[in-house]
Amino acid sequence: MNARGKIGAVLALLFVLTALFPATMGAASPNRSKGSQFIGKxxxxxxxxxxxxxSVVASKGYTPRLYIGQEPSVLDRIEEPSSRSDNKYVFRVDGLKPQTTYFYQIAAVSGKKVRSSDVQSFSTLPDALTLSGVKFYSANETSVKFEWTTSGNATSALYFGLDPLKLDxxxxxxQDGGTLHLGYADQLKPATTYYYRVVxxxxxxxxxxxxxxxxTTAGLLTVANVQTYTTEATFTKFQ
Structure with missing residues (x-):
């Protein structure tokens, strides 16, 4: 076989492999024939x-595959449809990073034919805000201090009262607006149970x-109205 024949054989082999294994040959970025008329919605x-x-609607006879990644030119994660209803397919993608932009492309396959959509994108949401480390400290007869943390920057308030159902x-x-929050309450009643909640x-x-x-702690014991009087020369009584 001459050189031209060998080159032709190699090209033919590559064509067959691409048709048989489109995901493997194009996982980084499935840049094949544009297929807006085969892939929609x-x-x-x-x-x-x-x-x-x-979700995507694919023409009859075509099966879609999802390519997704954090770079538009490197769509290195491949997903198969999670569910199907007629020609509508849904891909459920989990394990993504919060507050991150992802790029994705749909490739619809029918036999040796591969049709690809444009690359699109979406961004995941930030992590849901959480509270932790809610505590009080330095409680005395009439005042107390509070501390709590949030998973992200947040504004907050602390409500308290004598009734757990009425924190008035x-x-x-x-200190507020960041992740560490500090507060205090004063003019409280001694030896009293209070209830509180952070929002x-x-x-x-x-x-x-x-x-x-x-x-709150109990107040110090005090003695008032102490008087003296003399009954005999040898001792003094107090009342």
Whole structure:
């Protein structure tokens, strides 16, 4: 076989392999024939911090495959449809990173034919805000201090009261807006049980702590109206 014949044989082999194994040959970026007339209604929905659903309608006889990645030229994760209804296919993608932009492309396969959509993108949401480390400290007869943390920058408030179902007073907040929050309450009653709850918010929603409690300490024992009088020369009585 001459050189021209060998080159022709190699090209023919590559063509066959590409047709038989399109995912393997083009996983990084399936740049094959554009197929807008074969693939339509591509939509990313149900987007959370770690997942999303991508739906597509494919022409009869074509089976779609999803290529996804963090770079538009490197779509190195391949997903098969999670569900199908007639010609509508849904891909459920989990295990994504929060607050990250992902690029994706649909390749529809029918025998040796491969039709690809344009590369599209979506962004995952930030992690849901969480509260932790809610506690009180330095409680005395009339005042107490509070501390709590949030998973992201947030504004917050602390409500307290004598009834766990009626937290009608607000603590004074001295540090807020970040992830560490500090506050205090004063003019409290000695030897009293109080109930409290933290409410924190960011751009994605609001989170509340459980209703917790603290006790103020008892006041110091005092003696009043002490008087003296003399009954005999040898001792003095007090009352």
């Amino acid at each position: 591509i939509q990313a929905s149900s987007i959370t911090a770690t997942g999303a659903e991508i 007073q607000s603590a004074k907040i001295v 924190a918010s960011d751009a994605n929603g609001t989170v509340k702590s459980d209703v917790l409690k603290f006790n």
